[in-house]
Amino acid sequence: xxxxxxxxxxxxxxxxxxxxxxxxxxxxxxxxxxxxxxxxxxxxxxxxxxxxxxxxxxxxxxxxxxxxxxxxxxxxxxxxxxxxxxxxxxxxxxxxxxxxxxxxxxxxxxxxxxxx
Amino acid sequence: xxxxxxxxxxxxxxxxxxxxxxxxxxxxxxxxxxxxxxxxxxxxxxxxxxxxxxxxxxxxxxxxxxxxxxxxxxxxxxxxxxxxxxxxxxxxxxxxxxxxxxxxxxxxxxxxxxx
Numbered sequence: 001x002x003x004x005x006x007x008x009x010x011x012x013x014x015x016x017x018x019x020x021x022x023x024x025x026x027x028x029x030x031x032x033x034x035x036x037x038x039x040x041x042x043x044x045x046x047x048x049x050x051x052x053x054x055x056x057x058x059x060x061x062x063x064x065x066x067x068x069x070x071x072x073x074x075x076x077x078x079x080x081x082x083x084x085x086x087x088x089x090x091x092x093x094x095x096x097x098x099x100x101x102x103x104x105x106x107x108x109x110x111x112x113x114x115x116x
Numbered sequence: 117x118x119x120x121x122x123x124x125x126x127x128x129x130x131x132x133x134x135x136x137x138x139x140x141x142x143x144x145x146x147x148x149x150x151x152x153x154x155x156x157x158x159x160x161x162x163x164x165x166x167x168x169x170x171x172x173x174x175x176x177x178x179x180x181x182x183x184x185x186x187x188x189x190x191x192x193x194x195x196x197x198x199x200x201x202x203x204x205x206x207x208x209x210x211x212x213x214x215x216x217x218x219x220x221x222x223x224x225x226x227x228x229x230x231x
Binding site for chain 2: 004006040041042043045048056088090104105106107108109110112
């Protein structure tokens with residue numbers, strides 16, 4: 001299995017809702033990432049998990065809460081979002097976080113989030 | 117400041133024609149450079165990855181080149197097809213950034229192939 005699977009593909013939520021995005025990989029990768037991508041822009045890093053521990057939080061607002069239950073799963077919990085949070089949310093994984101280049105990312109297809 | 121700049125920003129070509137996309141970077145030190153293809157509304161898919169010692173690498177109709185001295189890379193697409201219409205993103209990794217999981221993304225080139 002060489003895929004990163006993201007669910008749901010599309011999500012519409014109100015500003016008072018609580019929802020979650022899910023990501024799963026079975027490649028034995030030990031690093032997992034959340035990126036946010038606005039239209040016609042490159043992905044922006046949000047969080048990095050290395051060996052199931054949060055290693056990077058790029059000053060993301062607390063209304064986004066990541067969780068890594070095990071080495072194959074990564075969640076992004078959403079609460080009290082704003083319309084400007086509407087974007088494509090990409091999950092990625094890599095063998096590891098390292099300087100040797102082992103962090104070649106495999107991306108999921110993304111979850112398209114619309115906040116009303 | 118570590119930067120990755122791509123040109124052109126967008127490109128329209130006719131089906132069957134060749135094209136070349138450019139990526140210049142100021143990242144130093146350098147680990148590797150990757151080209152990703154991203155279809156609209158989908159996640160990026162890796163086309164090639166090149167390290168310091170590699171000059172050229174092919175993946176089907178895609179050929180990437182790297183000149184580590186001038187810090188330039190190109191992606192050449194041969195005999196374009198309608199399915200090549202996508203954004204192409206150049207991503208550079210530095211040992212300093214790699215240790216934290218951070219990669220440096222270019223802004224991408226949007227390619228449109230017309231029949």
